[in-house]
Amino acid sequence: MLVDSHPKTFLRTLRVQHIVLAAAAAAALLLLYRAPSLWLWNAWRTDPYYEHGVLVAALALGLTIWRLRKSTGSTAVPAWCALGIPFAAGVYLYGLRTGSAHLMVWSIPLLAAAVALATGGVPRLRLLTAPLLLLALAIPTPWTLELGLALQRLATGASVAALGAVGVPLESSVYGFSVGDLAFEVTAACSGFQSAISLLAVAAVVVAVVPTPPRRAALVLGAAVPVALALNVARILAVVGVGLGWGTAAAEGFFHGGSSAILFLAETLVVLALAGLLKRPNRGVAAPA
Amino acid sequence: MTLVIVSVLLSTPSMLFAKSVAMVDTELRESGPDAVRVLTRFDLGSQEQLDRIPTRMGSWTMTQERDWDRVADILNTNVLLSRDYRHPALFQTVNLLVIESTNVSSFHPAPVCYQAQGWTVPAGGGSKVAVPVTNGTWAQQPWLSDAEPRAFAGNVSAKLLEATKIGPDGAVTEKRVALYVYLKEEDWRVTRSVTWLRVEIALPPSSPPEEALPILADLLGEAVPHLFQFEEQDELTIAQFALARYGAAASVPIIAAVGAPVAYIARTIWSARKDPLS
Numbered sequence: 001m002l003v004d005s006h007p008k009t010f011l012r013t014l015r016v017q018h019i020v021l022a023a024a025a026a027a028a029l030l031l032l033y034r035a036p037s038l039w040l041w042n043a044w045r046t047d048p049y050y051e052h053g054v055l056v057a058a059l060a061l062g063l064t065i066w067r068l069r070k071s072t073g074s075t076a077v078p079a080w081c082a083l084g085i086p087f088a089a090g091v092y093l094y095g096l097r098t099g100s101a102h103l104m105v106w107s108i109p110l111l112a113a114a115v116a117l118a119t120g121g122v123p124r125l126r127l128l129t130a131p132l133l134l135l136a137l138a139i140p141t142p143w144t145l146e147l148g149l150a151l152q153r154l155a156t157g158a159s160v161a162a163l164g165a166v167g168v169p170l171e172s173s174v175y176g177f178s179v180g181d182l183a184f185e186v187t188a189a190c191s192g193f194q195s196a197i198s199l200l201a202v203a204a205v206v207v208a209v210v211p212t213p214p215r216r217a218a219l220v221l222g223a224a225v226p227v228a229l230a231l232n233v234a235r236i237l238a239v240v241g242v243g244l245g246w247g248t249a250a251a252e253g254f255f256h257g258g259s260s261a262i263l264f265l266a267e268t269l270v271v272l273a274l275a276g277l278l279k280r281p282n283r284g285v286a287a288p289a
Numbered sequence: 290m291t292l293v294i295v296s297v298l299l300s301t302p303s304m305l306f307a308k309s310v311a312m313v314d315t316e317l318r319e320s321g322p323d324a325v326r327v328l329t330r331f332d333l334g335s336q337e338q339l340d341r342i343p344t345r346m347g348s349w350t351m352t353q354e355r356d357w358d359r360v361a362d363i364l365n366t367n368v369l370l371s372r373d374y375r376h377p378a379l380f381q382t383v384n385l386l387v388i389e390s391t392n393v394s395s396f397h398p399a400p401v402c403y404q405a406q407g408w409t410v411p412a413g414g415g416s417k418v419a420v421p422v423t424n425g426t427w428a429q430q431p432w433l434s435d436a437e438p439r440a441f442a443g444n445v446s447a448k449l450l451e452a453t454k455i456g457p458d459g460a461v462t463e464k465r466v467a468l469y470v471y472l473k474e475e476d477w478r479v480t481r482s483v484t485w486l487r488v489e490i491a492l493p494p495s496s497p498p499e500e501a502l503p504i505l506a507d508l509l510g511e512a513v514p515h516l517f518q519f520e521e522q523d524e525l526t527i528a529q530f531a532l533a534r535y536g537a538a539a540s541v542p543i544i545a546a547v548g549a550p551v552a553y554i555a556r557t558i559w560s561a562r563k564d565p566l567s
Contacts, residue, residue: 028290032293034477035476035477035478036477038479038481039393039394039480042393043395046392047395049394089295092292093292095478096299096300096477096478097299099324099478101479140394140395142318144395145397149401149404
């Protein structure tokens, strides 16, 4: 059996050789992940579908530190728990061989999970599952673009249907529609993808912090994406309404940017309300008469 | 440490020692089998330098230049060149489009880009074709004498894509055929920037896309030498070079370099199994 030591006791028994090994490992990781990390950072800066990346990654890191600090005790780790590391390494190597930046970057959370498993066994992996899944929301996938375009079409179709239902005459295209002289385009930023991912991240943090039974936590997490997409369509309709009532300048100006923030606040309140309603009640012992 | 050693053995010298490597490829998100390493003649990410692309290339003459293209909005980039070129034997002009973007993760592959503009494209995303490049040059200096041939005479793989617009009755109302490649600047096999190089022509709805291939290939073949030179392609990985140069003797240090850390880890795990308290 590989015996795990709690992080605090591990730090106390640190020796020079451990420090040298850690430095070598850090240098190796820097060499291997320099280019993929720069790719990921570039995606967080320029990709309209992943502008939330820095915030979500920071939330994941904060949740990791918070959970590790709360954990107590040591557990025996079976030898098979080390198998995750060569698996993660294999993913990286395959990405390097095929020139797939996605695979190389996705090996980062896989390697983190493998290290968690190897050092703390299944309990530690279970402890860090939530922050790792949160981190996964910040990493681009090869199919994100197609998903984002599908959401753009969905948002456009829903907006067109809603406007048509109230009798607004319009002409629609794949990602936009025109009402009279006004043309509206549902761009990547208006697809709802970012709102859905950001709200899912908020929901994940909430259920990780607030004591919630697993089934109800899944319910809260499952409601995040539909809520975000529905309110995104509502925002589009509001922008159209402002445009029709006060012109393009009003719709593209303060309201367009301000409505995004108001929308996210509303979505967060919905999720918090759901989590608060589903919070496990305190079953205190009744005071003796 | 094993991962580092294996990664180095699978790397080529240019991956390890060059700041970046430019590849002409038909695939966007990973390395295609026909990717070709090139040296760009100028910075394709600079709008000023893109203007250096000649207005006359072979029999082609520029007739119109645009400073905006719908594609640039979709791909979220400001650096582009969009020109129409005319051939004396043709009535229809051919559009040459060069777009550069550092937004790699959400750069639309060509089929997706056309779909985003409302076009219908085939499920396979186009077919791979060979474009002959007869006036290309090598980037390397001649080795033995200046009499060595400097001209590259070979093919570049490109993709031929047919895009159509369908009317309410299901009939094709518009058809465009594009021939394109991606120029990817790579660092450690990770793409840092993408340049989409595309030639496109409008065809009658009933014409097959193969009719446009010789026309498009001619313009693309003329444009390529003005954009980049070809580098030596048969670059071996470190491991391949060692085995090719030193034969079986090279396998010993390779196996030792990879096997030693693995053996150490296995020994540690085995020892821990025997004595959990060690």
